[in-house]
Amino acid sequence: MALLTLVTCAAVAAPLVSSGAPTAQHDIVATRFLPPLASDMAGGFHPLGTDRFGRDVWTRLVYGARVSLAVGALAVLLSAALGIVIGGAAGYWPGAAGTLLLRLTDFALALPRVVLLLLLAAFTRPNAGWVILLLGLTGWMSVARLVHGEVRSLAARPFVEGAVALGLRRRRVLTRHILPNALTPVIVSAALGLANAIMLEAGMSFLGLGVQPPTPSWGNMIASGRDTLVNAPWVAVAPGVALVVVVVACTLLGDALQDALQPSTIGVSRRSGSDA
């Protein structure tokens, strides 16, 4: 959690913690492939070295964090919103419409996501907005399934029956009484989904189907460092390490949220812990 906050703060405060613009090229010949912790002749300090165009890797990493985190977060928000609407509707209005929505979810869940992303990414010259849309549209299914299950079990609980008996409209019962109680697993899965979305964004950018250079994204930074692995490994190492750290942080955050928000599973693991 602390790590994620740190990375987010660095990304938001990118101009303050870095020197110059991420696409700034100075004297290419004099400043390219400087190793980490080196200073160039103009006196600029490069904590993570420079790439083949003499751009500061640290600056690009921090600005890349803006792109990667924002794309990941917005994509997860979009898929969570879609999943809640579809899962909620399917769970609370059983019958033909609900079954249809559930079948749609199962079908979409069975599609190979990366294959779909590859096809869709070829539609237009890719940019960050398009990547958010694609990741959001291909990631809602697991949320929908979770919400569907929660809504079905909550709908049979006495407090919901009470609300229905009071004469509230069904939509109001769903939005005011059921969905707020069904959000816990969604929050947990959103943290894990964030890790996944950041990874996929980087993967698409790595293949050249996501955020396009010179805008820095961790994926296209790894791709650009790929050709210079021998003489300048730091160009590819730095964004990769950043990516792993953020994804691990998201996963641990998801686990911690699960323990904090769903005490029932904690009981089981504690008990089994003492048995082991």
Add this chain to the structure above:
Amino acid sequence: MLAQLVRRATAGAAVVAGVVTLTFLLLRLAPGDPVERLLGPTATPAQLEAQRHALGLDRPAATQYTAWLGRFARGDWGRSIATGRPVRVLLGEAVPATLELVGLSLMLSYSLGLAVGMWQAGAGPRVDTALSIASVTLFALPGYWLGLMLVMAFTYVAHWLPAFGAADLDADALTGWSRWGDRLRHLALPLTTLTLIGVGGASRYVRGALRDVHAQPFVRTAEAKGLSPWQVMRRHVTRNAMIPVITLLGLSLPALFSGAVFVEAVFAWPGMGRRLVEAVQARDYPVVLAATSVIAVLVVMGNLLSDICVTWIDPRIRHARGGEP
């Protein structure tokens, strides 16, 4: 049970049909024209028109779709627009390469993951935490980046293993063991990449499943009647914990194929993923359609297989399903 399997298989066939239809639609809606890429920027409109007519691309989409479906079912998968080679030959070369990579990594990562997960479930809290952190980190590694790091270490620094391809240029001249050795040396890095990531995921699942089962009353009964911890683990815990693990194994197949797309791109491994990326970029319709269908069939078959395994392991499911009309 048979009726249940037939129902599953029908649902799987529906998924495959849906994937194929969706791919066809998406390809037609996407901008970019394979004929323009094939003939180059100097082609006249008349030449473009003639080529389109020759490939049947000027007919209505619905006609093209039914014609393609009919030919596909008969085994005539057409020719690649970009290279002119028959699609079946192209994919016939790629499918074994991907199955080799994905199949071996699946086997290795689940057997290693099972071992690590079992060790972790029985170990003290310190070992458990250390292994948990290790498995989360492995699971978080992007395949293409881990691949590049391995290439850096084993190819550029240590000069031990080749960085890309499935065989050396002179592989055709090699015979017997040296040919196998060459193949294994090329397989080592992509396989290690996929397996390391797979072990991270698998050991997490196994640990979770073992812990859940360990909390059940029947395990306490088994302990109370005096079985040794090893017997309890083997006979009562592991067997029950396998049910969710095998289901997850089936469900992780699409992710594994996705991972293979990136890893094949990094290592220039001549498999389905790389073919698909190339074909999408070249708008090579016949190859994209056939490759997507084959991947969908493989994924559906994998899921079906894991269903059968779960039924075989868990008598409760077998009998419950057998009782159904």
